[in-house]
Amino acid sequence: MPELPEVETIRRCIEPELVGQTVTEIIIRNPNLRWPIPEDFSRTLPGQKIVAVDRRAKYLLIRTKAGTAIIHLGMSGRLLVCSPDRSVEKHDHIDLILNNGRLLRFNDARRFGCALWTAGPAMQHPLLKDLGREPLEDGMTGKYLFDQSRRRSLAVKEFLMNSRIVVGIGNIYANEALFAAGINPARSAAHISAKRYNKLAAAIKTVLKDALEQGGTTLRDFCDAAGNPGYFQLKLMVYDRADEPCYSCGAAIHYVRQAQRSTYFCGKCQR
């Protein structure tokens, strides 16, 4: 379940392997991802030299002079840099073969991910152009969250997970950031003070940076492009801890459903 720390971990892992390499061939075993892999993707990419590997929100951007491949891992997507000798496994949908003899392999059991192509400026792509702020950038402040949340009736947790406001925060880190900020996830976004939003903005940055340092969260099968797991699951304060004692006050962690998502929080520490 890649959120920002997991996607950024993968980006850092694949960047040195890809930049400067030329794509010599593409193998597509199953084009039916969230959207079909466009013909442009397989036609244009071979012969192109990769000039950068960037990230915007949870999208990975593999840039060439001719355009940009836009990759989203959805919920179960993985990228692996490996040798062409590696055996092909179930759900290995795409291989990008590189001129150094290595390849980038995209595997996605649930196929919620996507691989798209844009010849124009990537940030103008419909999926990217309306995205909110990057949580680790300076512009993502408590004031920004406060201003955006006025006259919003939805719960603060759903507000945080809205990628038009702030990107990269999925269910795990929304739960964790709200715990760190001492805010009840069900509280209406509009009814939280500027002061508390300052605390929340700081909590988001701390949680995401910490998770990034740990190489992400591996609950079931997340790993980076070299196959290494993350370790942030050892530091989760509330996520997946229903009925277990709060590490801070000892009260039992609550579990509720919000917008079809699991929410975990401490009723004493979070108000």
Add this chain to the structure above:
DNA sequence: ACTGGCTCCTGAGGGC
């Protein structure tokens, strides 16, 4: 302009 609900998909895990 917002908001909540639905949807895609497969694999894991629980109950019987």
Add this chain to the structure above:
DNA sequence: TGCCCTCAGGAGCCAG
């Protein structure tokens, strides 16, 4: 052992 059911979740899309 095996079958059936439920759940997990990113985020676009659509109806209200």
